Amino acid sequence: MGYMVCGIILSGGMSRRFQSPGEAWVDKALFPIDGIPMILRIYRELRKISNHVIIASGSLDRARVYRDVVGDAVFVKDTEGLVGPLSGLLSALYACQSDIAVAVPVDMPYISADLLRHMIRRTGGFDVVSPVLPNGLVETAVIAVVRDSAIAVLERLRGLGRARIADLHRGAPKVQLIDIKKHGYDPMVIININRRSDIGKAASYPEGPINGDIEIIRDFDVKDLSGIPRERLRGSLWWTIETGDPYE
Template sequence: MSNPRFADVTGVILVGGKSRRMGRDKAFLPWQGRPLFEAILAVFRDSFDQVLLVGDDGGRFGAYDVPVLPDLYPGSALGGLYTGLYHARTDYVFAGPCDMPFPSRELLRHLCTVKEGYDAVVPQKHDALETLFTLYGKGCLAPMRQLLESGNFRIYDLYPMVRTRYICGEELERAGGTGKSLVSVNTPEEAAQSLRS
């Protein structure tokens, strides 16, 4: 039985990366008998009424019956986040990368549950912020656009501009943000370590 879905959150999967360090399309790396991208797609379809893909499609995702939106500001993850949030019919989006082998349903649900009063809910593991398994609200649109139009593509610089809640320490552990749940694969070495274990 599936968990109840979040009707006020849209799942946004970023698929526009160039996979330069990997040398091949990360979304379609073989993973447990299917393309890697399907790991996060399955979690998002189970959690949200609507799922959007953001990035250049090139026909790669035609078999999945999921809307694919071209970046309004091409060339950065921040531009992809802005595009998904701009087009979403809900007040919030939950963003995820296409290269995450072990996305945590529990962590996703916790971040969506504690969003009231915040524009962003961000996992923080030790000193590292997880910018792409994160919840963003429509209140982020204007600050995102300001950064993009100034040529600043650092997602980290968004958080001081909006009402941000950080999920860290024991709260992160209780919510399922431990182990490999926040791992993404960017290089062949990371793929070999994560995908084969």
């Protein structure tokens, strides 16, 4: 059975900054915010936009624990050859039965289904869509993607030791960054809970020059980079991998 969109929760990390010295390890995904585990809060938002939620849990042991909390979801473990969230994301994309997927990290408990719908709509013309703040900070871990395009990027990265979600933004041909302040979203919707001290903190928009959505269009096909003149890759992830220059 196919679905219009897949919802993905990335929950395979070790949450090191969330731990307290001398305390047994705490799974941040299960930590309650206003009485509800973070993973369940995000799951409920994703269910507003999709009947197919996939949880990249990192291991089968954690999947069993999460299943008791959220119930009806598909669980996947990490893919070999990739590192960190990219590994879980690729596994989830292969489990996705839709052309479009939207992914959220498990430590973003205030995420809004309205924002995710907005991002999904933009995939009609772009391979990758994420929110951007007025100061230019891109919240790369919240991402809507065209499934086949994202898989093509991630497969090219297998075995290279890459670990950042931002590699998708740097490697895809067509990217849009949504100015969420301009569109009227509360800044709390993309707040990460990295440390326990982050819980309950108010959020405000930083000052900055961004005043509108940003579009990045690159002239190449990820599925066939062979034979493309090197200069056409300049400014992309593939230029960095080809030349070793991290600033281009």
